[in-house]
Amino acid sequence: MRIGVFVCHCGSNIAGTVDCKAAAESALSLPDVVYATDLMYSCAEPGQAAIEKAIHDYALTGVVVASCSPRMHEPTFRRTVERAGLNRYMFEMANIREHVSWIGKDKVANTNKACELIAMAVAKLRNDRPLHSQSFDVTKKVLIIGGGIAGIQAALDCADGGIPVILVEREPTIGGKMAKLDKTFPTVDCSACILGPKMVDVAQHPNITLYACSEVEDITGYVGNFDVTIRKKTTYVDWDKCTGCGACTEKCPSKNVPDRFNENVGLTTAINIPFPQAIPKRASINPDYCRKLTTGKCGICAKICPTKAIDYERKDELINVKVGSVIAATGYDLMDWTVYEEYGGGRYPDVITSLQYERLLNASGPTGGHIKRPSDGKEPKRIVFIQCVGSRDKSIGRPLCSGFCCMYTAKQAVLTKDHIPDSQSYVFYMDIRAAGKLYDEFTRRAVEEYGTEYIRGRVSKIYPDGNGQLIVCGSDTLLGQRVEVPCDLVVLAVGINASKGASHLAEKLRISYDQYGFFLEGHPKLRPVETNTAGVFLAGVCQGTKDIPSSVAQGSAAAAKVLSLFARDKLENDPQIAHVNAARCVACGKCIRCCPFGAIREEEFRGQLKAKVIDTVCQGCGLCTATCPQGAIQLSHATDNEILAEVNQLCQF
Amino acid sequence: MQDTPLNIVQGRDLSFIREVEAESGQKVSNCYQCGNCSAGCPAAFTYDLQTNQIMRAVQLGLKDKVLNSKSIWMCLSCSTCSLRCPNNIDVANVMETLRHMARRENRVNVPVMNKFWLSFLNTVRAFGRSFEIGTMVLYMLRSLRLTTDVDLAPGALSKGKLGFKPHVVPDGGAKAVARIFRRYEERARREGVRP
Amino acid sequence: MSTSMKIGYYPGCSAKGSSLDYELSSSEVCRILGIVSSEIDEWNCCGSTPAHAVSTELSAALCTRNLVQATKQGADIVMTPCPSCLSNLRHARERMQNPEFKKRVDELLDEPAPEVLPEATSVMQMIGKLCSAEDIKSHVRQSLAGIRIAPYYGCLMSRPAELMNFGDPENPTLMEELLAACGADSVLDFPLKTECCGASAGIPHRPLTSVNSGRILDVAVKMEADCICVCCPLCQMNLDLRQKQAERQVNAKFGIPVLYYTQLMGLAFGCDPKTLGLNKLIVSADRIVDRIRALNTARKEAQGGNAA
Known part of the structure; x- marks a missing residue:
């Protein structure tokens, strides 16, 4: 050599x-x-x-x-x-x-x-020995998990590029968090007005198949050829028949159901349609509150339904699809802010999250767009916004900045003034992070044109004064003085985690995630939408905090990755994979059991059962080589001989 | 001298930062000046420097500013600041450390607080246990505030809440306590610090 | 209530003076619940705030002497009603585990302290640990139902959280649990339950105490509490003895009784108010005593009426 x-x-x-x-x-x-x-x-x-x-x-x-x-x-x-x-x-x-x-x-x-x-x-x-790749066919179809704005954008871009899309959404409607927002910063345009057309496009696009109320149950295979099992959770309504007329929701007698879409401010019925622009606009039954399902007595919705769509016996369905690529766009959830006992730990009704406030501002929300505080329905005149609740707080293990709270808080202060002209908003902040296009100008408008009082300091405590007001105890570090604000409503800018269950999904997708559940990109700068698993891409907040424009951009970026992957008819595998030495294999089956990819099966070889690696499925992780008691499986380009040669060399020094 | 700008290069005492960090076990550079410590401080309205300003001054190594402040004497040691610090700094510990440092250097800028503590400790030294009326009398003499809490006396006395006679630790216990104080003071003198 | 644990009782100085009523009521409640302890021989003052404000080592020396005394009489654990004493005893025990610190403190003591010192706990935690709600219920003669109680712990009992181990440092609930076992059904969610009352500053800087105590009293009164329930002698003094000063400071009238939790428990157990030291309160608790009695009588009559 x-x-x-x-x-x-x-x-x-x-x-x-x-x-x-x-x-x-x-x-x-x-x-x-x-x-x-x-x-x-x-x-x-x-x-x-x-x-x-x-x-x-x-x-x-x-x-x-x-x-x-x-x-x-x-x-x-x-x-x-x-x-x-x-x-x-x-x-x-x-x-x-x-x-x-x-x-x-x-x-x-x-x-x-x-x-x-x-x-x-x-x-x-x-x-080392020369190694050669093998080529294999690609299933030109993409699975997109999550129907928020990032997933919607990715779905539309892929579909427009001629790729069939399977869009899976956990909730009964797509739209994600953006569908809950009233207006969007920094333009203060109506969220539903700009999101709605895209949601309709999803529903109508011939290349998109939407599964709402569904989750990915299982996923196997490899880039180009994933086998996906989708669990379509029962809604007790046959959505092929349901027309979304809403007659059932009007007559449902179970009316004290916490309204998830409205962030549990306000109530809904046991059978409901989340909001008027829902896609799909179909009714679903909340089994925890449905009288028929809990007590066996009722059945009013079934009687009233003009298309006979209600079916209390309906079960979950499992659907199998084959795709060549996956985009995860699972978004975020708010962290559990009730750990802040000094803010009442969730016990004070008039201390709410910013997402709850968004629903109070929204015309399709529980108060019809009139700001009424939860405790007594009064219109608040003095509103305190507190930023960084659950962000930049090492004491609860959350040093991260949640990224978009500064901006939506400014937006909410502006909207508050629009809704209640004689109101006064106060914002407790540490730093105003407004790095986007026209963002800083917007926060200045909140102060200069809308009279929002920004107070630089964290809030130590909130307590009800016993007279129906809340006292917010903060400090103005610029003034060097304690500050107390008696107010009617407190809105917390609560920090974010990856969406609930994101880590489970990551394990199914065999991608990495961080302590908050955010999925790990291939490279923090240069591979922002790729993952370390070939064929799996990321879009939106599931990868890390970002606002709507960035989520949309990432949705498009992930779609571009899929389109470029599918531009080829054949893919090549990585030849750094496991190989069985049939002469040594005793068919104990340990490798088959330990393989996380299902890449090894038993095959007859000269009349005897032997382990056999499926070349295109093996990801070269090496688990089998470490497990095999006979040393019969070797990982190409990391064989025992190759590794021992390195060790021997090192031991000479 | 509030008027002259702080020379950020020469005006700092870097060894002071290290001393405070070593004695308190707290890393003051972890403070990002959110002001939560000040926001929750029950004594804030008596401070000349707010708690976060004390932390800032320690970060900058402004020894005189910190050790001459009144705040370190007015702190009630309730540790609300430590409990709510987002950066896990035991701020109350820093305040106490500064108080100890100031005392050792004989800088006592709120004498009444110090006089009260000493009056209390005098009774403990004498009897092994604190003696409320004794503390009051000593404090009034020391501070020349002869009307302190006289409004409370009738109520407290009539309810038998205050004993006129001190409780002395029996069986030589009081002497043992006095020995602790004696050794403490002797050692302080040996080490050249104010006890 | 029987336990193999030998408890050394550390009353703290105020128990012999300004909080005699706390001492009376907690020993009475412990007696009824069968919690046996023996007072530590020759115990001395823990040094309270003044000692640690002056020197951590002096404070630790004073506390360590008590822990050593307890060890000498065979106590496995030290129990005290006072959160300030408890905080000092626990801080001392923790700091003495640092060899350098221990060496400095040993120099102040007659003889070096043993390596292992007994733990300290509060009377409240001891009751919570040894007595189930059922145990407590079995002693209740008149329920506290209908009395609006504002539970107030003060700042020391629950923090520092790692050291005091008293549940959530912002929202401890042990007092509420004990009161609930005594039938109390109107215990308020008191938002200022762990805010500082102004502590020992009452003498040298009165406004510091009156402002902070005034806020606590003000919110309790606005929440229509019948009484404030406390567990700290200093808090009790600031809220009760100094209530008039607080009224002047914040320009309000309160007149709200401030009872130790042991006094309320004792009332529930049917003890004579005098043996609980209720006569020592500055703001009279007579109307609480009367109200408990009246509500219980009314309930009994209502029950009797139903039966008939």
Whole structure:
């Protein structure tokens, strides 16, 4: 074998604390190394050209680049060696930046460590074998999970691009949180007016199949070929027959049902349609409150329904679909703010969340768009908004900024003045984060034109004064004085978590998530809508906090990713997968049980049962190789021999 | 000197920051100045510097500003600030640390508070247990506030709430307590700080 | 009520003076509930706020001596009615686990303290731990039903949360549970239950106490409480003895009785108000006593009437 070693300076990133020239020279003493040099920027065009030239000039059969993490540039260098005629897997990378130069200052020690890592990479390369991908068919259909604005946008873009879309929504209607909003910042245009047309487009688009009241039960397979099971939860109403006329909701005698769509301010009926513009506009029964379902006596809705759509016996349905790609757009939920006992822990009716306030402002909300406080229905005159409730608060394990609260609080203060001209709003804030287009101008308008009083400081306590008012105890840190505001209503800008159940879904999708349940993108800057699972993309707040424009942009971005994936008729697999040595396999079946992808099955081989890896399903995780008691399964490009060669090399030092 | 601008380079005492952090065990740079400590402070209206301003001054190493403040003496040690601090800083602990530091350097800017504490501790030293009327009398003499709480005396006395005679710890216990005080004061003198 | 745990009782100085009534009522309630304890020999003042305001080490030395005394008489745990004493005892025990701190404190003591010191707890927590609601109910002779009670814990009982271990530091509920076991059905959700009353500042800086106590009294009165229920001698003094000062400060009339929870429990157990020290309250609690009696009589008659 003829190996070339290239040690990268990465400008001063590596060369600042590693003697790259010495490292390259020391590599020359390693077996099979016929050429070694140092390069200023190996990933840049001149660097790559130098590698290609060396391959030709020195008839290299394998290449080691000692530079940065393989995460970004391994694909770059694999393409480089491929262009020069080598197999792309006859390449190894030693990470002497993240693992060496960035973490130590001692140049001698760093250089030694770099030499060791290079020696290990050479040892591995000497055991590497050329690997080849296989190609397979793609199912050109996409599953979109979540019908909020991000999911809607992704669905419409995919559908317009000619891709059949399966849109799954957990709630009885699509629209997500945006459907609950009254107006949107910074333009103060009506949320329903701009969202409504898109929701209708979803309902009418020939390429979109919508499953509301449904959740993803299970998902197996791999990019290009996912098998999805969708649970269509029973609504006790046959939606093929239901016309959404609403006769049932008028006659339903169970009228004290907490209204989920209205964030539990106000009540609804046991059979209901969430709001007038719901898509699909279909009735569903809340089984916890339906008299027929809880006591067996009632049945009024079934009697009244003109299309005979009510069916109390109706069960959940399971639907199987095959898709080639998945977009998760599951959005967010508010964190449980009742941990703030100093704000009453949820016991004071007139301390509400901003989303609840949004429903009070909304003409389709429980008060018909008249702001009435929950305790006694009075119109509040003095309203206090408190920001960062459950955000930027390490004491409850939530250091994150929820991102959009500053803006909607300003919007709500503006709307309050519009609704009640003789009202006065106060906003307790720490910093006003208004970085979007026209955002800062908007918050200034709230102060300058609408007279909103901004008070810089956190609120320590809220208590009812016993006379029907709430006392908000804060401080004005700019003034250096405690501040008390007696008021009629307190609106909390409650921080956000990923949507309830997001972590379970992440496990089904085999994608990572953080402590708040937000899904992890492929790269924080450069792969914002991809995940580390091929074919699974992200859109909207499920990936991290963002406002409507950003969610829409990400919905479109995820759709573009799907469209580009589906632009090819065939996909290639990664050949770094498991292989069974049939001679050693004793068919114990342990590998089959431990494989998280269902990629191994038993097959007859010369009259005996043996484990067999399905090449296109295997993701190369290596669990089976670690489990196999016989050492019969080896992971290509990480075989026992290859790993031991590295270890042996290291142990020589 | 409020008028002169603070020279942010030369006006800081960095060792003071380290001392406060070491003695209180709190990292003052964790404070992001939300003002929650001030917002909930029951003594805030008596402060010359609000709690968050004290924290800010410690962050900047403004030793004189902090140790000469009245606030550190008016703090009631109710620890509402610590309980509600979003950054888990034990602010009450910082306040107490500053009070201890100021006392050791003989900077006592609210003498009445100090006089009251000393009056209380004098009775404990004498009898092993605190003695309410004794504390009052000593305090009135020390502070020359001879009418302190006289409005309460008739009620308290008629209800038998205040005993005229101190409760002395029996069996030599009082002496043991006095020895604790003696050793404490001797050590303070040895270490050259105000006890 | 029997337990193998040996309890050392630490009354605290105010028990022998301004909170004699707390001492009377809590020992009476403990006696009825069968909680046996023995007073720590030669106990001394914990140093209260003045000691720790002056020096953490002095405070710890005073407290440690008490814990050592308790150990000497074989106590497994120390129990005190006073939250301020409890806070100091617990702080001292915790800080003494730091060897450097312990060394400094040992220098102040006659002899170095043992490595392990007994835990301290409040009388309230001890009752909560040893007696079930059923146990307490079995002693109730007249229910507290119908009395509007504002439960007030003060700032020390529940914090620091990690040290005091008293439930949610903003919203403790043990007092309410004990009162409920005594039949109380109108205990208010009192929003200021853990706000500071102004503590020991009453003497050197009166407004500091009257402003804070005044707010607590004001909200309790506006919420139409019949009485405030407390568990801290200092809070009781500020809200009761200093109630007139608070009235002048906030320009209002309150006249609301401030009882220890043990006094209310004792009333429920049918004790003579005098043995509970109710005569020592500055704002008379007679109308509470009368109201409890009247409501119970009325209920009995109503029941009797139904039976007949």
